[in-house]
Amino acid sequence: MSVAEFCVTDSRVSSHPAPSWGERIRQWRRNNRQRFNRTLARLFGTSRAKRMPLAPDTRRILVVRLNKRLGNILFLTPMLRSLSASLPEARIDLVIQSPAQVALLQSLPGVGQVYIQRNSLFGLLGLLRTIRRQRYDLAIDPTGNSASNRMSMALSGARQRLGFANKDQWLPLTHAAGRTQSRHQALQAVELLNDAIAEPEIECFDTLAVFPDNQARQAADRIWQTTLAGQADEAPVIGFFARATGRKQLPRHWWQAWIIAMRAAAPSAVLVEILPGDDARPISDELPHVAIKALTELAAFMARCDQFVAADSGPMHLAAAAGVPTVGLFQATSPRDYAPLGQSCISLEGKRLTPELTARTLAARL
Incomplete structure (x- = not known):
């Protein structure tokens, strides 16, 4: 398949099979859950924005992000840096x-304890007790x-609760912002702080960031010397x-080209x-390749790259969080x-998403 063939979208209309009983049951459950959430939201929740000052003695803050995807966790970093700069005495x-x-x-x-939510019942109960003892x-x-x-926030016992207001928001919030779909996922979290907190004034950060320690940097230096x-x-x-993952992945022949x-x-x-792991197959055996499990070491290794x-x-x-000028390739998102x-980061999509143009773009940026 040529690059031109790869970039063409098939516009033929295909027939879709009828949903299975399992899909119908899942859809039924989703619809009922949505109706239940909206009923609770009308009775107790927060459907409108509510901009209020924080309590002057706000010192202990808990951020709940129950997700395993690396990108989604990195999207927290501008918000966390904004919180730390705006409330320097807070943990x-x-x-x-x-x-x-x-x-x-x-x-x-500003970041203190990072708790891990376990799937076991005893683990969840133990984590809940630990969090409630902190009196956030x-x-x-x-x-x-x-x-x-939302459930974790409700059970945390925190005296102030900050989140997005919408028609499904069944949690009573003390500080709430309207949801916008016009901004990057990471920047929406920064907007949440700015739109829901009247005082103190929020110092906003707009780039991802991580700061590997000396041990991670030294380990990355050793891997760099060995690999290259x-x-x-x-x-x-x-x-x-x-x-x-999924449709976001470019095919192997694209990378070879x-x-x-x-x-x-x-x-x-x-x-x-x-590489994502030691057992992953590289695109080319002739090129140096490396799999680094520790994310701080991987970030420090990436930071040594020019692009x-x-x-x-x-x-x-x-890579963007580590400060590397990054070119993101977007075909499905x-x-x-x-x-x-990050600094000097750009994105390519649509007709610009070809191996040749991507290569020329990177060469011009060196």
């Missing part, structure tokens, strides 16, 4: 689901569309990640592939919502 704790992401969040200023002054749901986040073996002493290095185009556009550049390119994925956002947020 910000979080509840997430992936232990692998704890060190990334704890590298941020403020709990935040940065998404507005997660029933798990002196190839990058004077040559520019372009890192790339060729995987993504990109490597050929990249060698023509920037012959001196060294290409290094980031990074990837489809919409967690590593793309991690919108850069408006998911672009890499």
Whole structure:
């Protein structure tokens, strides 16, 4: 298949089979849950924005983001930095689901404890007791569309609750912002603070960020020397990640064509592939490649690259957070919502999403 054939969208109308009984039952449950949420919202919830000052003694803050996707967790970093800068005496704790992401969040200023939600009943009860003992002054749901986040906020016992107001918001909030669909997912969380908190004034950050510690940077330096073996002493290095989930992933032959185009556009550049695991097959056995499990070490390794390119994925956002000029490739999602947020980061989509143009773009940026 040629690149031109790859970029063409099939516009033929296909017939869809009737939904299975399982799909019908799931849809029925979703509809009933939605009706139940709206009934609760009308009785107790928060359907309109509510901008209020924070209590002057707000010092203990809990952010609830029950999600395992790396990109979604990195989307918290502008909001967390905004909170820390605006409330410098506060300690910000979080509840997430992936232990692998704890060190990334704890590298941020103001962040204290990062709790992990376990799936076992005893684990959940133990976490709830621990959280309630902290007597949080403020709990935040940065998404507005997660029933798990809302339930955790409700059970936290926090005396102030901040989130998005909408017709399905059944949780009584003390501070609420209207939901906007016109901004990047990460920036909506910053807007939540600015629109729902009247005082203090919010200092807003608009880029992703992580700050690996010295141990992570030293480990990344050793991996860099082993992987590149002196190839990058004077040559520019372009890192790339060729995987993504579902329709976001570009096919293998696209990346092979990109490597050929990249060698023509920037012959001196060294290409290094980031792999999702040790057992993953590289795009080219001739290129250096590496799999790094610890995310802080991976971020520190990426930070040494001159450029990074990837489809919409967690590593793309991690590269942007590490400060690497990143080119994001979008064929199934919108850069408006998911672009890499960082210094000198850009996105390519539509007709611009070809191996040749991507290679020329990267070469011009070196």
